[in-house]
Amino acid sequence: MFEKFGEILxxxxxxxxxxxxxxxxxxxxxxxxxxxxxxxxAAGILPVRIIGGHKSSDKVxxxxxxxxxCSFCRDALGRGLEGDxxxxxxxxxxxxxxxxxxxxxxxxKHLPVEFSYFLAVPHSTQNVGREKYLAVEYAKFKKxxxxxxxxxxxxxxxxxxxxxYNTNRQRIRQIFDYRKQDNPLVTGTEALDLALxxxxxxxxxxxxxxxEVLEKLPDRQMDRDPGTRIMIIGSVNTDREFMDMxxxxxxxxxxxxxxxTCTGIRYNFNDVNPQDDRLMAISLRYNHRPPxxxxxxxxxxxxxxxxxxxxxxxxxxxxxxxxxxxxxxQLDNAVIERELKAMDIPNLTLxxxxxxxxxxFRTRVEAMLETTMDII
Amino acid sequence: MAEDKKExxxxxxxxxxxxxxxxxxxxxxxxxxxxGSVSSQMCVLCDGEIYAYSNTRSGSSSPNSAQxxxxxxxxxxxxxxxxxxxxxxxxxxxxxxxxxxxxxITEISCHGIGANFMYGxxxxxxxxxxxxxxxxxxxxxxxxxxxxLMNDKxxxxxxxxxxxxxEILKVPVTDIGDRSFDIDEEPEPVSSTCVVFAKxxxxxLLKDGWSKNKVxxxxxxxxxxxxxxxxxxxxxxxxxAITGGIAKNKGVVxxxxxxxxxxxxxxxxxxxxxxxxxxxxYGRALYKKQKK
Amino acid sequence: xxxxxxxxGAASTKAVIMDGDKILAKSxxxxxxxxxxxxxxxxxxxxxxxxxxxxxxxxxxxTGAGAxxxxxxxxxxxxISSGARGAVFEVPETRTxxxxxxxxxxxxxxxxAGKLLDFATNERCAAGSGAFIEAMAxxxxxxxxxxxxxxxxxxxDIPLNAQCAVFAESEVVSLINSEAxxxxxxxxxxxxxxxxxxxxxxxxxxxxxxxxxGGVALNKGFIDSLQRFxxxxxxxxxxxxxxxxxxxxxxxxx
Numbered sequence: 045m046f047e048k049f050g051e052i053l054x055x056x057x058x059x060x061x062x063x064x065x066x067x068x069x070x071x072x073x074x075x076x077x078x079x080x081x082x083x084x085x086a087a088g089i090l091p092v093r094i095i096g097g098h099k100s101s102d103k104v105x106x107x108x109x110x111x112x113x114c115s116f117c118r119d120a121l122g123r124g125l126e127g128d129x130x131x132x133x134x135x136x137x138x139x140x141x142x143x144x145x146x147x148x149x150x151x152x153k154h155l156p157v158e159f160s161y162f163l164a165v166p167h168s169t170q171n172v173g174r175e176k177y178l179a180v181e182y183a184k185f186k187k188x189x190x191x192x193x194x195x196x197x198x199x200x201x202x203x204x205x206x207x208x209y210n211t212n213r214q215r216i217r218q219i220f221d222y223r224k225q226d227n228p229l230v231t232g233t234e235a236l237d238l239a240l241x242x243x244x245x246x247x248x249x250x251x252x253x254x255x256e257v258l259e260k261l262p263d264r265q266m267d268r269d270p271g272t273r274i275m276i277i278g279s280v281n282t283d284r285e286f287m288d289m290x291x292x293x294x295x296x297x298x299x300x301x302x303x304x305t306c307t308g309i310r311y312n313f314n315d316v317n318p319q320d321d322r323l324m325a326i327s328l329r330y331n332h333r334p335p336x337x338x339x340x341x342x343x344x345x346x347x348x349x350x351x352x353x354x355x356x357x358x359x360x361x362x363x364x365x366x367x368x369x370x371x372x373x374q375l376d377n378a379v380i381e382r383e384l385k386a387m388d389i390p391n392l393t394l395x396x397x398x399x400x401x402x403x404x405f406r407t408r409v410e411a412m413l414e415t416t417m418d419i420i
Numbered sequence: 421m422a423e424d425k426k427e428x429x430x431x432x433x434x435x436x437x438x439x440x441x442x443x444x445x446x447x448x449x450x451x452x453x454x455x456g457s458v459s460s461q462m463c464v465l466c467d468g469e470i471y472a473y474s475n476t477r478s479g480s481s482s483p484n485s486a487q488x489x490x491x492x493x494x495x496x497x498x499x500x501x502x503x504x505x506x507x508x509x510x511x512x513x514x515x516x517x518x519x520x521x522x523x524x525i526t527e528i529s530c531h532g533i534g535a536n537f538m539y540g541x542x543x544x545x546x547x548x549x550x551x552x553x554x555x556x557x558x559x560x561x562x563x564x565x566x567x568x569l570m571n572d573k574x575x576x577x578x579x580x581x582x583x584x585x586x587e588i589l590k591v592p593v594t595d596i597g598d599r600s601f602d603i604d605e606e607p608e609p610v611s612s613t614c615v616v617f618a619k620x621x622x623x624x625l626l627k628d629g630w631s632k633n634k635v636x637x638x639x640x641x642x643x644x645x646x647x648x649x650x651x652x653x654x655x656x657x658x659x660x661a662i663t664g665g666i667a668k669n670k671g672v673v674x675x676x677x678x679x680x681x682x683x684x685x686x687x688x689x690x691x692x693x694x695x696x697x698x699x700x701x702y703g704r705a706l707y708k709k710q711k712k
Numbered sequence: 713x714x715x716x717x718x719x720x721g722a723a724s725t726k727a728v729i730m731d732g733d734k735i736l737a738k739s740x741x742x743x744x745x746x747x748x749x750x751x752x753x754x755x756x757x758x759x760x761x762x763x764x765x766x767x768x769x770x771x772x773x774x775t776g777a778g779a780x781x782x783x784x785x786x787x788x789x790x791x792i793s794s795g796a797r798g799a800v801f802e803v804p805e806t807r808t809x810x811x812x813x814x815x816x817x818x819x820x821x822x823x824x825a826g827k828l829l830d831f832a833t834n835e836r837c838a839a840g841s842g843a844f845i846e847a848m849a850x851x852x853x854x855x856x857x858x859x860x861x862x863x864x865x866x867x868x869d870i871p872l873n874a875q876c877a878v879f880a881e882s883e884v885v886s887l888i889n890s891e892a893x894x895x896x897x898x899x900x901x902x903x904x905x906x907x908x909x910x911x912x913x914x915x916x917x918x919x920x921x922x923x924x925x926g927g928v929a930l931n932k933g934f935i936d937s938l939q940r941f942x943x944x945x946x947x948x949x950x951x952x953x954x955x956x957x958x959x960x961x962x963x964x965x966x
Contacts, residue, residue, distance in 0.1 A: 099871070100871070100907060102907045102908075102910035102911035102914060102941050103911075103914060104911070105911035105912065105914060105915060106911075106914045106915050110911065295523075295524055295525075385567075399871055401572075401883075403513070404572050407513065407526050407527070407528070407570075408528075408570060410526045411526040411528035411529060411565070411568060414525060414526055414528070414529040414565070415529075415564070415565050415566060415567070415568075418564075419702060419705050419706060419709070420533065420562060420563070420564070420701065420702065420705045480851065480853065616815070616843055616844075617815060619722065620722055620777065620815065623747060627747065627781070
């Protein structure tokens with residue numbers, strides 16, 4: 045039922061090239077979920093998230109030292125340097141963490157594209173004045189886009205873009221709802237394919253595929269033991285191999301029922317509430333969405349959000365991960381771990397790299413699952 | 421390698437058979453095999469009591485390592501064979517490759533149950549220093565693991581690390597602990613714990629006039645520091661016990677105790693068999709459950 | 713002018729005696745036992761091969777990790793400089809030198825005179841050095857020549873995940889237990905080192921001719937992988953283990 049999403053995800057570069065040929069349109073890559081996608085969509089552009097391929101490259105070491113750079117960004121930049129993304133017409137980044145910023149700046153300088161734009165997103169999503177600030181930044185961005193594509197982006201265009209994205213997020217949430225059941229009708233691995241494929245393909249096409257799935261999903265029969273209900277918390281999760289190991293290869297059954305990652309629910313939780321000032325409407329959405337730890341201060345809004353999800357999806361155990369050298373998530377995970385300990389929820393913290401030691405990770409995941417079993 | 425060239429890293433393989441038990445009279449015979457990357461052990465329980473065990477060096481093939489451990493364990497058991505064992509549990513990093521076990525359980529859970537058996541129900545914190553990894557466990561009074569932390573990225577603080585040091589300094593690995601205390605003054609721990617560079621590091625220290633014992637002391641101190649980091653993160657609660665090969669190295673153990681201010685319980689049996697013992701106890705419980 | 717270069721490395725000490733551009737003797741002693749003795753033996757081996765005594769030598773320069781331990785040398789120089797000088801002597805078109813030793817690896821940029829322009833080293837990580845390969849070959853229970861031959865029997869590229877050389881051994885062991893053939897594993901090991909070496913070299917820039925020196929240069933499988941990652945052919949001198957010592961001897965000549 046979800047195979048198509050996985051296929052498109054795996055063949056994302058062919059998809060983008062084919063889309064360009066088919067529509068004659070432009071493709072813009074972005075590194076992080078704070079990049080403004082609705083205006084790009086409104087401009088008729090295909091926004092694609094730049095992700096790694098879980099393959100190391102010897103070309104990155106010159107720009108990002110292997111012993112201090114975020115492993116996800118090194119992987120993503122590596123794919124660029126190896127030529128995988130030569131079809132991009134532009135790159136866009138919203139200010140979040142140093143590492144994605146670094147990846148953007150190196151890309152801009154060494155893999156030049158027609159259009160590159162770095163958006164100043166507010167440092168904190170709790171500051172006074174941030175909504176207005178971001179709306180003004182969007183206005184500047186819109187103007188730059190219009191100059192590039194050579195035509196105006198009207199309110200109707202923006203409405204279409206907003207509507208496409210709202211529909212996209214709503215349908216993902218609807219499909220995720222089926223994971224709340226005792227025997228979830230969607231596995232975590234499938235959910236990853238679903239959510240991530242949306243970030244690299246035309247959202248309208250993605251919406252159509254999801255519509256078809258939603259028609260069939262209620263009647264789906266699952267023939268697997270759901271086992272322990274796990275939540276996965278972290279940043280960008282593109283590690284299909286890991287998800288599959290947890291759900292299909294451990295000696296004890298387990299299902300990943302929900303996540304708090306920027307490739308999953310954190311990205312899809314909020315909609316844009318339409319209002320006259322379209323850019324302000326988009327700004328409100330990006331400011332109020334579940335925050336990246338980079339922007340989640342002075343008060344951590346993530347903790348209540350995570351607790352809410354744990355209750356809604358009946359979570360029994362948690363896997364926390366951070367990419368190697370990612371400070372924002374490392375620090376946040378330490379705090380979340382403390383909270384989970386106080387709640388007596390079994391949890392496991394792992395550090396992801398471009399390639400993970402699957403055997404060793406399996407032992408840790410199994411050991412955590414074993415702490416929930418009572419043989420003796 | 422020439423037959424007569426001394427191998428300093430080699431510790432002695434061992435077996436044990438309990439002379440007071442007649443396995444033929446036992447109601448439930450359960451066993452556990454722990455295939456680690458450096459060593460493998462098998463333990464047989466008769467009605468929950470240790471009947472026999474073996475401790476051998478692992479080879480490059482996990483099924484072969486398991487077979488060797490079993491052959492050595494059953495050798496002097498008055499005819500006990502694999503078929504006589506009611507339930508066999510595999511554990512350790514090679515557990516997925518043991519063809520004759522009925523169930524695989526991680527070495528984390530097994531070390532918890534094993535430590536509980538070997539040290540008693542008061543054990544709340546366990547440190548396992550194995551061949552290639554270090555783990556710290558928090559247990560309840562039944563030996564069930566509540567929480568754990570593992571370090572398997574770095575060889576410092578592991579058996580492999582100690583074997584490398586033994587070879588470099590040409591000191592039998594089993595002598596390291598005692599020799600590390602035969603010094604005038606406790607040295608600073610070595611700065612680079614990286615085992616691969618240990619040779620250059622050690623050569624430099626010896627050239628500076630350090631005795632071998634002092635160099636050993638510096639390494640034991642560095643290993644202890646690394647391990648204590650893991651212990652502090654899990655928060656040590658008494659009683660504290662150590663399992664695994666390095667538990668036999670007083671040089672590391674005593675220095676750990678000093679750093680955390682808690683003494684480890686005195687081991688009464690071979691600390692390397694904890695995983696296999698735990699696996700055998702699980703085997704017994706699973707067999708009983710199955711019979712119901 | 714007769715000079716000597718002594719390269720005290722982690723795995724062995726190499727001594728070279730030169731008269732102008734002519735190499736009179738080369739001697740190598742494995743680093744087993746007391747370092748002072750090893751150095752002495754290497755030097756005396758070279759003296760006896762050249763048929764001269766120490767008094768005939770105008771200047772002795774030492775290099776390598778243990779350069780300062782040669783108490784009879786007149787001067788010491790880093791193997792970064794001596795490697796560049798030696799490589800240019802043996803392969804005059806050299807502009808980039810890659811030296812993968814037993815424990816340290818470095819990439820050097822130089823000019824036509826062998827003068828050092830820029831360099832990068834592997835940061836205290838043995839995963840990019842000869843010790844790693846040796847450990848892996850041991851884990852495969854094969855000797856050096858067979859290990860190289862295996863590389864060319866494979867056409868698959870399996871990635872190795874382990875960072876630490878000590879654990880890569882057990883990863884190799886687990887690969888042995890899986891479906892990977894010894895040939896594929898050998899190739900994977902060489903790929904792993906070559907990728908790190910290439911990454912390090914790109915920091916100084918890959919400018920032809922790239923010359924590879926040090927013990928690992930004798931590993932044809934590694935050279936094959938390296939050429940693929942660097943996207944250029946590389947040169948290997950006839951006796952790459954001695955290049956640093958040759959460079960030191962030349963630097964001694966002024």
